[in-house]
Amino acid sequence: MSEAPGMKTHDVRLVGRRISRVDGKSKSSGYTRFVNDIGFPGMVHAAMVKAGHPHASIVDIDISRVSTVSGVVGVVTARDVPGENRVGLVKDDQPLFASDRVRYEADCIALVVAETPYLARRAAELVKVTFENLPHISSLDDAKAPNAVMVHDDGNLAVERRIVKGAIEIGESQSDHVVEAEFHTPVQEHAYLETVGAIAVPFGRKMEIWVAAQCPFYVRDAVARCLGARLADVRVIQLPIGGGFGGKEDVPSEICARLAVLARQIGRPVKMVLTREEDILYTSKRHPMKLTYRMGCKVSGELQFADILIEADVGAYATLSPIVLFRSTIHAAGPYEIPNVRILTRGYYTNTVPKGAMRGFGTPQVVFACESVIDELALKAAIDPLEFRAINALKKGSRTATDQVLKDSVGLPETIRRAKKHFAGPWSRRSKGKVTGRGVASMFYGVSLGAAGRHLDRGAARVEILKDGSINVWVGCTDMGQGARTVLAQIVAEDLGVSVEQVQVNHVDTDIIADSGPTVASRTTVVSGNAILDACSKLKRILFSIAGEMSGSKITGISKGAFVAESGKALDFKKVVAECYLKRIDLSALGWYVVPDCRLDDSGLGDAYYVYSYATDVAEVEVDTETGEIQIKDFLAVHDSGRIINPMLAEGQVEGGIAQGIGFALHEMFSERDGHVASRDLSTYLIPTSLDVCDRMSVEFVERLSRDGPFGAKGLGEPAIIPVAAAIANAVSRALGRRVTCLPITREWVIEQSITS
Numbered sequence: 001m002s003e004a005p006g007m008k009t010h011d012v013r014l015v016g017r018r019i020s021r022v023d024g025k026s027k028s029s030g031y032t033r034f035v036n037d038i039g040f041p042g043m044v045h046a047a048m049v050k051a052g053h054p055h056a057s058i059v060d061i062d063i064s065r066v067s068t069v070s071g072v073v074g075v076v077t078a079r080d081v082p083g084e085n086r087v088g089l090v091k092d093d094q095p096l097f098a099s100d101r102v103r104y105e106a107d108c109i110a111l112v113v114a115e116t117p118y119l120a121r122r123a124a125e126l127v128k129v130t131f132e133n134l135p136h137i138s139s140l141d142d143a144k145a146p147n148a149v150m151v152h153d154d155g156n157l158a159v160e161r162r163i164v165k166g167a168i169e170i171g172e173s174q175s176d177h178v179v180e181a182e183f184h185t186p187v188q189e190h191a192y193l194e195t196v197g198a199i200a201v202p203f204g205r206k207m208e209i210w211v212a213a214q215c216p217f218y219v220r221d222a223v224a225r226c227l228g229a230r231l232a233d234v235r236v237i238q239l240p241i242g243g244g245f246g247g248k249e250d251v252p253s254e255i256c257a258r259l260a261v262l263a264r265q266i267g268r269p270v271k272m273v274l275t276r277e278e279d280i281l282y283t284s285k286r287h288p289m290k291l292t293y294r295m296g297c298k299v300s301g302e303l304q305f306a307d308i309l310i311e312a313d314v315g316a317y318a319t320l321s322p323i324v325l326f327r328s329t330i331h332a333a334g335p336y337e338i339p340n341v342r343i344l345t346r347g348y349y350t351n352t353v354p355k356g357a358m359r360g361f362g363t364p365q366v367v368f369a370c371e372s373v374i375d376e377l378a379l380k381a382a383i384d385p386l387e388f389r390a391i392n393a394l395k396k397g398s399r400t401a402t403d404q405v406l407k408d409s410v411g412l413p414e415t416i417r418r419a420k421k422h423f424a425g426p427w428s429r430r431s432k433g434k435v436t437g438r439g440v441a442s443m444f445y446g447v448s449l450g451a452a453g454r455h456l457d458r459g460a461a462r463v464e465i466l467k468d469g470s471i472n473v474w475v476g477c478t479d480m481g482q483g484a485r486t487v488l489a490q491i492v493a494e495d496l497g498v499s500v501e502q503v504q505v506n507h508v509d510t511d512i513i514a515d516s517g518p519t520v521a522s523r524t525t526v527v528s529g530n531a532i533l534d535a536c537s538k539l540k541r542i543l544f545s546i547a548g549e550m551s552g553s554k555i556t557g558i559s560k561g562a563f564v565a566e567s568g569k570a571l572d573f574k575k576v577v578a579e580c581y582l583k584r585i586d587l588s589a590l591g592w593y594v595v596p597d598c599r600l601d602d603s604g605l606g607d608a609y610y611v612y613s614y615a616t617d618v619a620e621v622e623v624d625t626e627t628g629e630i631q632i633k634d635f636l637a638v639h640d641s642g643r644i645i646n647p648m649l650a651e652g653q654v655e656g657g658i659a660q661g662i663g664f665a666l667h668e669m670f671s672e673r674d675g676h677v678a679s680r681d682l683s684t685y686l687i688p689t690s691l692d693v694c695d696r697m698s699v700e701f702v703e704r705l706s707r708d709g710p711f712g713a714k715g716l717g718e719p720a721i722i723p724v725a726a727a728i729a730n731a732v733s734r735a736l737g738r739r740v741t742c743l744p745i746t747r748e749w750v751i752e753q754s755i756t757s
């Protein structure tokens with residue numbers, strides 16, 4: 001294996017160190033300024049006029065009463081959009097402002113602006129929209145029914161993806177054990193701390209957008225499109241993000257485009273921050289899915305086929321569903337070698353809140369189904385569940401479901417070995433009215449955008465060494481809480497041989513840095529990290545040459561703030577920088593990175609992603625069969641995410657992912673009734689608290705270096721959550737001797753199983 005970028009200059013010094021977050025103090029002391037804390041002179045506030053109906057035709061929009069509220073500044077509707085009234089990111093199915101039809105209860109019809117948020121909300125209630133109600137559909141089954149109500153005129157099928165490898169019939173004929181089962185997974189809400197918000201500030205021809213968005217370049221595209229402006233007329237300044245988890249991928253673009261239309265019309269800065277209720281009603285969620293699986297193996301445990309149907313509710317608009325469901329399809333057959341695979345994925349429109357990106361991006365659902373079937377096959381074949389996975393696990397040289405040959409960095413077998421070491425003894429046992437069970441789940445995760453997003457898969461960095469030796473860095477990916485700014489500062493400091501304190505990684509500014517695609521798919525460390533290394537290599541060429549001139553001998557390396565010459569002489573980094581300034585040498589450099597190309601053919605075969613991260617989780621649960629309570633006694637997560645740049649932040653990511661996965665498995669219930677969301681706040685939509693997490697949680701890393709990653713890194717942010725619910729469901733199934741087929745696992749379900757067993 002060739003060495004990963006950034007590994008040749010010297011032995012690593014800061015990479016792999018537990019460095020505190022660069023933004024830790026300012027966040028924990030309340031100093032960080034979020035959208036809600038920021039204002040501009042003359043700023044006014046906007047509020048949305050929402051449909052209130054799941055499906056209806058708009059007959060009339062009467063705004064005449066709005067001006068009766070003093071302090072109201074204006075109203076905009078579809079008629080006021082100077083550019084295109086469209087915001088669909090992949091499919092062009094979504095209007096910026098609904099003008100003739102609404103398709104879910106929070107569809108936005110108008111924006112009202114007033115001197116205070118309170119007045120804006122009051123005035124928004126005075127916009128009188130006359131509707132003609134249409135029948136609506138709120139479930140997958142409704143959407144698929146013959147003669148179903150059509151959410152869009154071209155039918156309810158929004159997305160279709162497939163993979164066909166080998167022949168299922170051959171796999172079936174070679175299988176000694178076959179398991180067939182249907183699974184259901186729920187909607188999941190992101191529940192980030194900070195709700196979606198933004199400020200649009202008009203400056204002459206330029207429209208400045210200040211926003212907490214994961215993807216500032218998506219925001220720029222949407223604002224320019226809706227204003228009918230040039231991309232150069234829009235500047236997006238990213239503010240600190242109070243959590244995104246995928247929920248701030250495309251949604252901020254819609255909010256910002258509406259604010260920009262308003263700001264352009266009234267010529268004043270306009271701000272809007274959604275209330276928690278608005279955020280829950282309006283913003284996208286994790287897709288609920290129905291998963292139908294049939295898989296078979298030999299007596300020896302070797303898997304022979306996987307025949308899978310994934311059906312997802314995409315909600316009222318497709319938003320990111322085509323890409324999310326691409327990922328579901330690629331990962332549906334699990335991290336296993338299976339010669340015959342058939343996967344069909346379909347996403348259907350319903351009159352419900354759009355489903356889109358959420359941490360794991362369509363994989364926690366399929367991993368739950370796949371790992372449940374794998375566990376059932378292991379039971380049928382009477383093979384230990386970890387051993388069963390080891391028999392089938394992808395290894396270096398294996399072929400995936402898309403027939404991709406894995407050439408690099410495949411740590412799955414080692415994650416399984418580590419899990420075996422941690423857990424010994426029976427997989428279930430009974431004691432004093434309680435039953436205990438252990439469950440395993442393995443996963444793989446394609447890093448970055450893969451074949452479905454290859455045209456966007458690049459990233460930029462700008463590194464500038466200032467005359468005092470401090471270093472300003474801009475990248476095109478954002479830090480939404482995962483700690484990217486710290487990890488990237490470590491990469492800069494490592495490569496330039498300076499301290500992390502010398503490095504300032506700035507928030508994204510689209511006027512300063514080139515379009516780097518979205519901050520999703522756990523790609524920041526790889527894409528921004530590699531772009532940084534590219535920029536640093538240009539700077540090092542200059543610095544080495546000047547340091548060489550200064551020392552009179554060749555420079556062999558740079559470490560701990562000094563250049564080391566062949567003569568043994570050390571030159572202070574800051575002195576070399578000062579010399580460059582005296583010589584009027586530019587110490588700023590641009591870096592660029594293009595992710596290795598991936599493509600699939602019409603059967604869905606080929607290289608889906610350039611590299612994969614892997615994990616094996618094991619959960620031990622105690623189930624009280626009388627109360628239905630499930631307590632997680634012990635949880636182990638073993639991850640191969642390549643080189644771990646900062647173990648402390650990496651552990652934090654995995655621990656956070658486990659907590660979020662526990663919510664998905666046991667607690668979070670997004671209830672909708674008759675086209676309306678019933679759980680409209682965080683007292684009715686319950687996420688786990690510290691008391692609901694685990695008695696014991698351990699995190700381990702297997703560092704299988706990737707030749708394309710900075711210092712060998714891959715991605716970790718999303719893998720952290722992906723196998724969690726599956727491991728818990730398998731543990732509960734082992735404990736009760738009944739297969740969990742539906743998430744979340746409720747107390748009622750547990751009690752029912754105990755009564756009927």
Ligand code: MTE
Pocket residue numbers: 243244245246358359360480481482483484519520521522523524525653656715716717718
């Ligand atoms: N961690 C925190 N604290 N907050 C977040 O919003 N988002 C997750 C994950 N971890 C998130 C998080 C998601 S959805 C992604 S894609 C990755 O972080 C992005 O991180 P990376 O690109 O740096 O791997």
